[in-house]
Amino acid sequence: MSMINLDLDAPVDTPLGRGIKHIGIGKYGSKPLPDDLLAECRAALADPASHPLQRGAFLGALLAKGPTPAEMALEEVIGKGAFSHPTFFINKVCPDLPVGMHPIATKLVRGHNLQVSEAHQLGDYLFGDDNCETFRGLAASIMRVRHETNEEYLGLMRAAESTFSPGFGPISCADRPLVQLAEPFDGVENSYLITPLLGQFFQKRGYGAISMVGRSGGPKFTLNALDLCMHLGCQFLQSNHELDTPLDRYGWVLDQKALSPALNRWVDRRRTIIKRPFLATLEKVLNPCHAQILVTSVFHITYQMKMAELALMAGFDAAIVMKRGLEGSLAPSTSRASGILCAVRTHRGHLFYQHFEADSPTFASFRTESDQQYDHPLATDNARLVQQFMAEGFSADADFDNRVRLAQAIYGRGLDWIEGQLRPQPVD
Incomplete structure (x- = not known):
């Protein structure tokens, strides 16, 4: 398990936290970032001390809703053309993501839905012990803003089931429904x-x-x-x-x-x-x-x-x-x-x-x-x-x-x- 602190004391008080609240609403309700918050989020993205989960969640919501011309300025913090080149974006934002996850990450950044098997693989990673918290925030945020499909839920469900404690196996001892x-x-x-x-x-x-x-x-x-x-x-x-x-x-x-x-x-x-x-x-x-x-x-x-x-x-x-x-x-x-x-x-x-x-x-x-x-x-x-x-x-x-x-x-x-x-x- 990563040693990164998963829980911020006041997550809504950070610039990226306020940015997530503003743009992570959903595909029909997201709004552009106001200029002052846009500037704060740009500085936070450039700050290596920013929480990786919030960094990923903010960028995922931004990509899923679609950046406005003003918000395209955030791309410069990652690298020119990053928002238009998913492979480059993933390499820059999630440098410690295992290579085997790159096709799924790229598909999510492009706005495509996952097949059941891909969602299962994603779920295994999300529930696992690898260290890339930025990708966990990115993937969860993208799917939420664009809305998860039933196929994605089925794959994630199967991954979640594999994490159950041994006492919750395939057998039920109940004497009634x-x-x-x-x-x-x-x-x-x-x-x-x-x-x-x-x-x-x-x-x-x-x-x-x-x-x-x-x-x-x-x-x-x-x-x-x-x-x-x-x-x-x-x-x-x-x-x-x-x-x-x-x-x-x-x-x-x-x-x-x-x-x-x-x-x-x-x-x-x-x-x-x-x-x-x-x-x-x-x-x-x-x-x-x-x-x-x-x-x-x-x-x-x-x-x-x-x-x-x-x-x-x-x-x-x-x-x-x-x-x-x-x-x-x-x-x-x-x-x-x-x-x-x-x-x-x-x-x-x-x-x-x-x-x-x-x-x-x-x-x-x-x-x-x-x-x-x-x-x-x-x-x-x-x-x-x-x-x-x-x-x-x-x-x-x-x-x-x-x-x-x-x-x-x-x-x-x-x-x-x-x-x-x-x-x-x-x-x-």
């Missing part, structure tokens, strides 16, 4: 999480519940599912072999740190490159416990179908994907147009999709004018609400209770549909 709950690992800043109560809900429906959690890679750091599960004293899974012991209450919790040290190391990298790279999506759909159904969420509605597709690629038989949950979480909004997309692959290999909208008349009794906001919610308060609701069926917070009941109603409707689709059909 499993539901995997996974929402953004950066959590929330103005609301409470209901994830453990969803675990209880699915367990009452006859499933084993597994909540995927991990350290926050940002941009939010206030409260996430890992914090909540630790305060609740949940059982953390160390191996698939533990799945033969059914758990009451919340089900199992799988911390990314126990699943894959390589993925856990990327949390520090993600904090340094600021923007959310491919792992923010990928870590939610990995299926180390061989679950049947994935219950997850998206912040951007355009990713709802993509998440369902990735779930089926990862080996799930079905997926429930929440849109417009509070801060992108699994908790539905009671005032905005939340809803779920259900996807299923039947026993005959057919794919079916169905939407259930939270603002439909079926769920009208849960609707409110607005969603309650909480300033810097604490894990201790969130845990107390979860424990109260679990013990009494209600808590001291009426808004929290209403949200949990809406979630139970809409996820239950989705689960009914999925079970109907997966039920073996009589042979004619």
